[in-house]
Amino acid sequence: xxxxxxxxxGGQGAVVASELLAQAxxxxxxxxxxxxxxxxxxxxxxxxxxxxxxxxxxxxxxSVTEPDVVVVLDPGLLATTPVSxxxxxxxxxxxxxxxxxxxxxxPVGIRRATVDATRIALARGLGTSMMPIVNTAVLGALSRASxxxxxxxxxxxxxAFVPARPDANRDAARDGYxxxxxxxxxxxxxxxxxxxxxxxxxxxxxxxxxLSSESTPTAAWRTFTPxxxxxxxxxxxxxxxxxxxxxxxxxxxxxxxxxxxxCKGCGICAAECPPKTIEMVAEx
Amino acid sequence: xxxxxxxxxxxxxxxxxxxxxxxxxAYPITPQTSIVEKIADFVASGELPAQYVKVESExxxxxxxxxxxxxxxxxxxxxxxxxxxxxxxLLHWASGMRAPIVMxxxxxxxxxxxxxxxxxxxxxxxRDTGWLQxxxxxxxxxxxxxxxxxxLAEDPAVRLPVMVAEDAFYLSHTVEPVDVPDPAQxxxxxxxxxxxxxxxxxxxxxxGSFTGPDRYVDFRRQLARAVREVPRTLAEVEADYARVVxxxxxxxxxxxxxxxxxxxxxxxxxxxxxxxxxxxxxRAAGRKVGLAQLRLFRPFPDDxxxxxxxxxxxxxxxxxxxxxxxxxxxATEVGAALYGVSRRPLLTSFLAxxxxxxxxxxxxxxxxxxxxxDEPPSTHWEDLEEEAAVRG
Amino acid sequence: xxxxxxxxxEWMFSGHAACPGCGPALAMRLLLKGLGPRTIxxxxxxxxxxxxxxxxTTALRVGVLDNAIEATxxxxxxxxxxxxALGLADVTVVGFAGDGGTAxxxxxxxxxxxxxxxxxxxxxxxxxxxxxxxVQRSGATPWGxxxxxxxxxxxxxxxxxxxxxxxxxVLAHRPVYAATLSPSFPEDFDxxxxxxxxxxxxxxxxxxxxxxxxxxxxxxxxxxxxRLATETGVFPLYEVLDGRLRITRKVSTLRPVSDYLAKQxxxxxxxxxxxxxxxxxxxxxxERLLAREREDGPAPA
Numbered sequence: 001x002x003x004x005x006x007x008x009x010g011g012q013g014a015v016v017a018s019e020l021l022a023q024a025x026x027x028x029x030x031x032x033x034x035x036x037x038x039x040x041x042x043x044x045x046x047x048x049x050x051x052x053x054x055x056x057x058x059x060x061x062x063s064v065t066e067p068d069v070v071v072v073l074d075p076g077l078l079a080t081t082p083v084s085x086x087x088x089x090x091x092x093x094x095x096x097x098x099x100x101x102x103x104x105x106x107p108v109g110i111r112r113a114t115v116d117a118t119r120i121a122l123a124r125g126l127g128t129s130m131m132p133i134v135n136t137a138v139l140g141a142l143s144r145a146s147x148x149x150x151x152x153x154x155x156x157x158x159x160a161f162v163p164a165r166p167d168a169n170r171d172a173a174r175d176g177y178x179x180x181x182x183x184x185x186x187x188x189x190x191x192x193x194x195x196x197x198x199x200x201x202x203x204x205x206x207x208x209x210x211l212s213s214e215s216t217p218t219a220a221w222r223t224f225t226p227x228x229x230x231x232x233x234x235x236x237x238x239x240x241x242x243x244x245x246x247x248x249x250x251x252x253x254x255x256x257x258x259x260x261x262x263c264k265g266c267g268i269c270a271a272e273c274p275p276k277t278i279e280m281v282a283e284x
Numbered sequence: 285x286x287x288x289x290x291x292x293x294x295x296x297x298x299x300x301x302x303x304x305x306x307x308x309x310a311y312p313i314t315p316q317t318s319i320v321e322k323i324a325d326f327v328a329s330g331e332l333p334a335q336y337v338k339v340e341s342e343x344x345x346x347x348x349x350x351x352x353x354x355x356x357x358x359x360x361x362x363x364x365x366x367x368x369x370x371x372x373x374l375l376h377w378a379s380g381m382r383a384p385i386v387m388x389x390x391x392x393x394x395x396x397x398x399x400x401x402x403x404x405x406x407x408x409x410x411r412d413t414g415w416l417q418x419x420x421x422x423x424x425x426x427x428x429x430x431x432x433x434x435x436l437a438e439d440p441a442v443r444l445p446v447m448v449a450e451d452a453f454y455l456s457h458t459v460e461p462v463d464v465p466d467p468a469q470x471x472x473x474x475x476x477x478x479x480x481x482x483x484x485x486x487x488x489x490x491x492g493s494f495t496g497p498d499r500y501v502d503f504r505r506q507l508a509r510a511v512r513e514v515p516r517t518l519a520e521v522e523a524d525y526a527r528v529v530x531x532x533x534x535x536x537x538x539x540x541x542x543x544x545x546x547x548x549x550x551x552x553x554x555x556x557x558x559x560x561x562x563x564x565x566x567r568a569a570g571r572k573v574g575l576a577q578l579r580l581f582r583p584f585p586d587d588x589x590x591x592x593x594x595x596x597x598x599x600x601x602x603x604x605x606x607x608x609x610x611x612x613x614x615a616t617e618v619g620a621a622l623y624g625v626s627r628r629p630l631l632t633s634f635l636a637x638x639x640x641x642x643x644x645x646x647x648x649x650x651x652x653x654x655x656x657x658d659e660p661p662s663t664h665w666e667d668l669e670e671e672a673a674v675r676g
Numbered sequence: 677x678x679x680x681x682x683x684x685x686e687w688m689f690s691g692h693a694a695c696p697g698c699g700p701a702l703a704m705r706l707l708l709k710g711l712g713p714r715t716i717x718x719x720x721x722x723x724x725x726x727x728x729x730x731x732x733t734t735a736l737r738v739g740v741l742d743n744a745i746e747a748t749x750x751x752x753x754x755x756x757x758x759x760x761a762l763g764l765a766d767v768t769v770v771g772f773a774g775d776g777g778t779a780x781x782x783x784x785x786x787x788x789x790x791x792x793x794x795x796x797x798x799x800x801x802x803x804x805x806x807x808x809x810x811v812q813r814s815g816a817t818p819w820g821x822x823x824x825x826x827x828x829x830x831x832x833x834x835x836x837x838x839x840x841x842x843x844x845x846v847l848a849h850r851p852v853y854a855a856t857l858s859p860s861f862p863e864d865f866d867x868x869x870x871x872x873x874x875x876x877x878x879x880x881x882x883x884x885x886x887x888x889x890x891x892x893x894x895x896x897x898x899x900x901x902x903r904l905a906t907e908t909g910v911f912p913l914y915e916v917l918d919g920r921l922r923i924t925r926k927v928s929t930l931r932p933v934s935d936y937l938a939k940q941x942x943x944x945x946x947x948x949x950x951x952x953x954x955x956x957x958x959x960x961x962x963e964r965l966l967a968r969e970r971e972d973g974p975a976p977a
Contacts, residue, residue: 213689264695335758352761
């Protein structure tokens with residue numbers, strides 16, 4: 001049995017990718033299973049989905065905690081989410097990023113692969129520059145890097161189950177298949193996990209929460225970051241006034257400053273800035 | 285202490301007044317109405333300085349109590365039958381929020397067909413909502429239990445809502461002498477509520493949070509632990525009540541002449557009183573029969589039931605409700621409690637008094653006869669049996 | 677440096693879990709600016725159940741009480757009763773509910789709260805569908821709009837029924853104050869909130885709350901879309917104080933409603949005839965509003 005875990009952000013299509021993978025595996029004659037982790041799926045928020053593929057009916061209904069393959073649809077998640085947690089030795093970490101596979105800081109003993117699915121999606125006109133829909137390009141890359149499904153089955157699954165723009169999605173999958181780059185596992189002693197588990201939360205008697213949500217930054221949600229050019233800023237404070245995340249603060253000098261930990265990159269500040277002095281810049 | 289002739293519904297209202305409830309909310313339903321009318325009189329006369337929120341449904345009545353409780357107020361409501369069923373979703377909210385609401389419930393049959401007679405189906409069907417449930421035999425017990433309910437609900441070890449149930453008409457509209465304690469006595473027994481898990485204006489907190497699979501189970505576990513604390517806390521509360529007010533209600537399952545009995549009948553609510561009389565008559569005739577009164581249905585007093593079970597050969601359980609299983613609901617629970625006890629009695633489930641039928645002395649006598657027969661049945665629709673017997 | 681036109685203090689935390697460009701998040705931020713720290717907010721099942729962040733965190737500095745989706749009106753009656761019983765007269769009680777939790781399943785409790793003259797504010801943030809569950813139609817979804825339960829296909833053209841007139845229902849209860857608010861007009865928003873805060877009795881705020889994922893528009897356009905809604909007459913800004921209606925954002929000439937519809941994916945399927953039908957309804961409603969304002973006359977000095 002092959003177990004796969006998808007990490008993406010709401011709106012990128014991680015859940016659909018997992019389902020499409022299952023459809024393709026079925027067309028390959030396998031017995032697939034796919035399901036999303038049903039939590040707080042908000043556009044831009046981290047989401048998880050799971051898939052299993054086997055020759056026989058699958059006899060387990062749990063989250064995938066020890067995956068053979070981890071697929072990361074958004075490189076920003078590498079810094080905020082323990083994506084490679086539980087990856088089996090010899091497993092595969094596939095990331096949508098411009099970074100070369102050799103440069104990917106995967107855990108020791110894990111094969112690495114990268115694909116610039118964002119560029120492919122934008123070139124194929126899938127999604128917007130704010131939220132490119134990268135799932136089909138990533139699936140193409142996954143097909144080649146892991147052999148989880150055949151490219152032919154993926155083609156057919158996209159044609160049958162992608163309601164919007166199936167042709168562009170099929171082309172994106174083919175691009176992903178051709179452009180994925182693999183690198184062998186890093187060697188050396190395995191380091192401590194980069195994301196230690198947070199200490200357990202004390203449970204009060206009764207369901208009452210006291211901690212501020214500012215203990216949970218949302219920077220990882222954004223694809224674009226506002227850059228405020230002070231030279232043209234008139235200190236009108238529109239950017240502050242209209243921010244749904246209160247992610248702009250006004251300094252004592254009246255100039256706005258970004259509270260980068262909480263900006264989700266919605267772009268309202270840039271759109272509402274009268275002198276157009278805020279620029280939305282793609283995250284690295 | 286003043287002795288008054290009161291209905292069960294008045295006893296509920298007097299108890300709420302003595303408990304100095306701060307917020308009352310209710311919606312009228314027969315046969316609960318005289319509770320909410322009496323409380324309206326107390327508020328109008330200034331005898332009860334409470335906020336009385338008259339709402340457009342039972343559902344809203346419970347939400348008003350729930351939200352008022354979330355700010356720290358002592359709250360009371362009352363309902364019956366369909367009204368209780370309408371509250372169902374919010375019953376879970378109340379226990380989950382650890383809101384120490386006390387609710388009077390007049391046990392009435394559930395439609396269809398429409399019926400306003402005594403029947404325990406309304407409260408029994410709420411058994412899994414996390415509320416404690418008491419059933420009273422007399423108007424005195426109604427008043428005493430409501431006062432104890434507030435202490436129990438607000439106890440730091442418990443912090444759960446409580447229903448105090450009384451049979452429609454047999455208590456709600458029956459007047460009989462009731463000793464009403466002095467306010468000063470009650471104040472010694474029941475101090476003002478010490479708020480816990482409540483919102484404080486100006487302070488950051490969210491009560492009732494969205495909680496994922498990682499922590500939700502912790503809160504369910506807390507509920508389970510709180511419920512398990514009830515028997516011990518109830519014993520403390522009753523000892524205190526006996527000391528301050530002078531009446532001992534006898535715990536979750538008081539027994540009557542059951543010590544050496546060959547057969548014991550277990551009753552809940554007003555059938556108890558009639559059965560008490562029959563036990564006296566049968567004892568006078570030399571038959572060794574006894575009685576056990578189930579006051580506390582939730583949490584179910586398994587330990588106490590087991591103690592009773594090992595001491596008797598024949599146990600009959602009288603249910604004023606039917607559950608869609610093999611027997612009456614209380615009988616089912618008694619059977620479950622006795623499972624695993626090596627020496628357990630023969631158990632018969634009697635369905636009697638459904639939808640407001642009288643449970644007559646004649647009927648109770650025949651239940652004892654059935655119990656002591658060669659082969660007592662497992663389930664017996666006593667109401668229909670009685671009809672056939674009377675018609676001849 | 678420009679003077680601040682709305683209060684500087686923040687009573688909503690960052691780090692909340694709203695989608696980027698969320699109208700309801702900005703609505704909450706602006707509402708609390710006007711209400712201040714002595715506020716308790718009752719929140720039913722709605723987007724804010726999740727936006728408010730899961731245990732153990734909370735996204736508001738003030739107290740939040742979760743309540744069942746249909747019970748917000750009763751919840752604020754209970755909070756008010758307790759506040760009065762406990763000597764907390766200075767506390768502002770506010771219910772913050774979505775359009776589904778208000779116009780559909782919560783309508784009875786809202787009516788009850790208004791009728792019993794509860795001294796509290798009921799705020800309905802209107803994103804015109806059940807968004808927390810993934811864009812299903814509500815009574816407040818406008819005519820013709822696509823939702824996941826009013827899809828567009830050969831046999832269907834989006835929602836076939838018009839939007840429920842919640843303000844009309846509320847006004848029939850003669851509240852002390854009722855107003856429409858839009859986060860695109862923060863000064864008007866804040867003035868109404870502070871005015872409502874100073875009044876006693878039942879008060880109702882209908883807040884326009886654009887939803888980028890549900891309405892299918894770019895998250896940067898939330899404010900612009902709100903402005904268009906008011907400038908086209910789709911969501912006029914007005915208030916009713918002591919029964920007297922006043923339009924607070926005058927629009928001399930309404931812009932064509934297509935300016936508003938064209939920006940949203942949920943209206944992309946509409947034909948020119950269907951758009952004309954919407955336009956005609958918007959203009960009729962606007963004329964009625966103007967007539968009511970004229971009829972009511974200016975407030976007595």
